[in-house]
Amino acid sequence: MKPITITNTRVIDVRFPTSREHIGSDAVNKDPDYSAAYCILETDAGIEGHGLTFTLGRGTELCVSALRYLTQFVQGRTLESLTSNLNAMYLELTGDTQFRWLGPEKGVIHLACGALVNAVWDLYAKAEGKPVWRLLADMTPEQIVSAIDFRYIADALSPEEALAILRKGKEGQQQRLAEIIAGGYPAYTTSAGWFGFSDEKIRRLCREGIADGWTHFKLKVGGVPEDDLRRGRIVREEIGWQNRMMVDANQKWGVEEAISRTRQLAELQPWWMEEPTSPDDILGHARIRREAAPTRIATGEHCHNSVMFKQLFQAGSIDVCQIDSCRVAGVNENLAIILMAAKFGIPVCPHAGGVGLCEYVQHLSIFDFLSVSGTMENRVIEYVDHLHEHFRYPVKIRRGHYLVPTDPGYSCEMLPESLNKFSFPEGEVWKEQELETSLAQK
Amino acid sequence: MKPITITNTRVIDVRFPTSREHIGSDAVNKDPDYSAAYCILETDAGIEGHGLTFTLGRGTELCVSALRYLTQFVQGRTLESLTSNLNAMYLELTGDTQFRWLGPEKGVIHLACGALVNAVWDLYAKAEGKPVWRLLADMTPEQIVSAIDFRYIADALSPEEALAILRKGKEGQQQRLAEIIAGGYPAYTTSAGWFGFSDEKIRRLCREGIADGWTHFKLKVGGVPEDDLRRGRIVREEIGWQNRMMVDANQKWGVEEAISRTRQLAELQPWWMEEPTSPDDILGHARIRREAAPTRIATGEHCHNSVMFKQLFQAGSIDVCQIDSCRVAGVNENLAIILMAAKFGIPVCPHAGGVGLCEYVQHLSIFDFLSVSGTMENRVIEYVDHLHEHFRYPVKIRRGHYLVPTDPGYSCEMLPESLNKFSFPEGEVWKEQELETSLAQK
DSSP: OOOOBEEEEEEEEEEOOGGGGTTTOOSSOOSOOOEEEEEEEEETTSOEEEEEEEEOSTTHHHHHHHHHHHHTTTTTOBHHHHHTTHHHHHHHHHOOTTGGGGOSSSHHHHHHHHHHHHHHHHHHHHHHTSBHHHHHHHSOHHHHHHTOOOTTTTTTSOHHHHHHHHHHHHTTHHHHHHHHHHHOEEEEEEEEEOTTOOHHHHHHHHHHHHHTTOOEEEEEOOSOHHHHHHHHHHHHHHHTTTSEEEEEOTTOSOHHHHHHHHHHGGGGOOSOEEOOSOTTOHHHHHHHHHHTTTSOEEEOTTOOSHHHHHHHHHTTOOSEEOOOTTTSSHHHHHHHHHHHHHHHTOOBOOOOOTTTHHHHHHHHHHHIIIIISOOOTTOOEEEOOSSGGGBSSOOOEETTEEOOOOSSBOSOOBOHHHHHHHBTTTSHHHHHHHHHHHHHHO | OOOOBEEEEEEEEEEOOGGGGTTTOOSSOOSOOOEEEEEEEEETTSOEEEEEEEEOSTTHHHHHHHHHHHHTTTTTOBHHHHHTTHHHHHHHHHOOTTGGGGOSSSHHHHHHHHHHHHHHHHHHHHHHTSBHHHHHHHSOHHHHHHTSOOTTTTTTSOHHHHHHHHHHHHTTHHHHHHHHHHHOEEEEEOTTOOTTSOHHHHHHHHHHHHHTTOOEEEEEOOSOHHHHHHHHHHHHHHHTTTSEEEEEOTTOSOHHHHHHHHHHGGGGOOSOEEOOSOTTOHHHHHHHHHHTTTSOEEEOTTOOSHHHHHHHHHTTOOSEEOOOTTTSSHHHHHHHHHHHHHHHTOOBOOOOOTTTHHHHHHHHHHHIIIIISOOOTTOOEEEOOSSGGGBSSOOOEETTEEOOOOSSBOSOOBOHHHHHHHBTTTSHHHHHHHHHHHHHHO
């Protein structure tokens, strides 16, 4: 087979004006414009790798700039030179001797790295004619392990332990494949409970959610205590006690306030309390978990790399591991995290929503089920019902479940017309806003 | 007094081609071009606030871009509106609802925040006609505490505990002031032991260091074990056992390798082992410290915020706290860290070198001595002997001690001719290199 060469790379700043409708609002992120630093790897083989990292609007240009720099590493390379040693690619992208200072492995440069690593996986899967979940599930345990950087995590998970987990994961894989193709992967909805929504809107959306077959609902908290409780009671009134409700404080509290607020919210019997405090506070989460028991503690969407996840596991900080497809450096680092979660017996329930995150994480959870944990029990993928129309292969949801994607790639390819219309600042939708703002000022 | 208004802000990308001489090389950072994202706050009062964040070359443009965004928050503001509530300023800069996603409080956006916060302190101190250390030492305990964000650290250090430490710190302050003005603050040199230096160069520089009155020498390690030991023995041959030697692995190892390598290096009797593993690995450092005892463990230059420092203290991870003046968001966050270190009884020995870091951190250590810890015992500030000529108020070193700076401000104002010559990519020194490269290619 003729080698596939990356002949050109393009990076795009794409932003959706979601803040106009309070979509995505929570106690901390009050006005997100869901956005992405997006890259396209063009090849000489008629296929393209697409990857993005999710952002909230302002500052996307930083990730775009970082991504422009990082794409130089793959420009002119053959796909095979990247996929033959996936960990070498990861080390190259995260180890640049000058760039690395800006992290290491965190923040803007790591977010950008996630977009590029994901684009390579998209291209890899398209070249193999498989969705990413299938590409991963078909790999040998040795291949998966060779994609992982064990330097800083081997004290918690050795390559040998990872191999043992993955070998066991091969058992019964065909049966699980049939099961998930038939029934899909369970999901929960965040769309009913945004912080900026009125009580009535929450009530209506819960009703609609129940009618659509949802069984897990998340509510944003972190306002004044009475408001949180009142809103939570509305959700319970609508969804009953047989369905599950989660609450999410989006890092609003210090450790001690998180403990008392989590205790207060216990009457709602939340299935988990999400992001009660700073995402960096491993020991703080461990204390909250101990002192606010039995409420289960979840975090991860702002956890910036596998070293932090390792410690969340080691310290007994969490009951639920919320991986994010973009914040850590893409598929490679998420493989490490999913395997550590399995070793420590912590269920992975990915963070999604934003733009493209649902499209991405379904692949990771399906791989987790097929090859690692072997179970969907107590596992759900977040789902938010907007911006999917911009994707060529949008997620498919049926009665609160993600249906297994079948198209080759990593599902995150945006439609060219969406990329044009929402590109910032030159896209049509932003030009219009500029015009409106300038008219309003006159 | 007429209020001082910030009438204009300027942001500059300034880079020094230090990699040409292997200055600053270590096991991980092999070819740094010491650089800075630099900002100037112009006012209507004839004074300017200057601030920088230190970087290694490539990627500085990201900090510059972030800094350009953040300077909008101070543009047109009066100095008094910023200094009357210093924590509000910190919260505003770190809490931007969209920008925050790129951290929070870490990486590029936090580095940029450091530059701006430091520039405000520089302006503040100049307006008061004092060096920053003096401005801090003259503040009441209540004023210092009001500059600190306790949201995520109050479980380790409450405002009341901080006040108690600072009130105690007022006792004997005048006497300590006289002492430090007379003798300066002890320093150590890193200039003799860069990774890229030959054995002979290390030997020569150690000899010169001893002749110049240095008593503390740091050696970069993390190469092959025999090399590290051989180089360490050379240092010991030259400095003897009555002087102190520190070793620095710059994050090279995983936890288990760090333990065995630290044990191997114990024959050198290092005064501390610095950055043995990932800077994010709080629990890893704690384990290394336990299992490689009695070698003392140091880290901090890559510790990205006060929540991480809090946990290093809580977990018993370190014997030495190495604050950095830029990586965390400037003076405000360093006040929190210095106070936490005091509560936990851990000596603060700042990271410096790079460009401007020595100029900055001397103020923080002097404040620590005058107002917090009250002692210089087992405390040293890092010193590296290059790039000081670019500053208007360069550090003064005498026989291995920093002399107390007396000029108003935070000492980090670069000379206009240096800013011009080294600005990237348009400065003279980079234009020359471009020409050389292009000639070499012909």
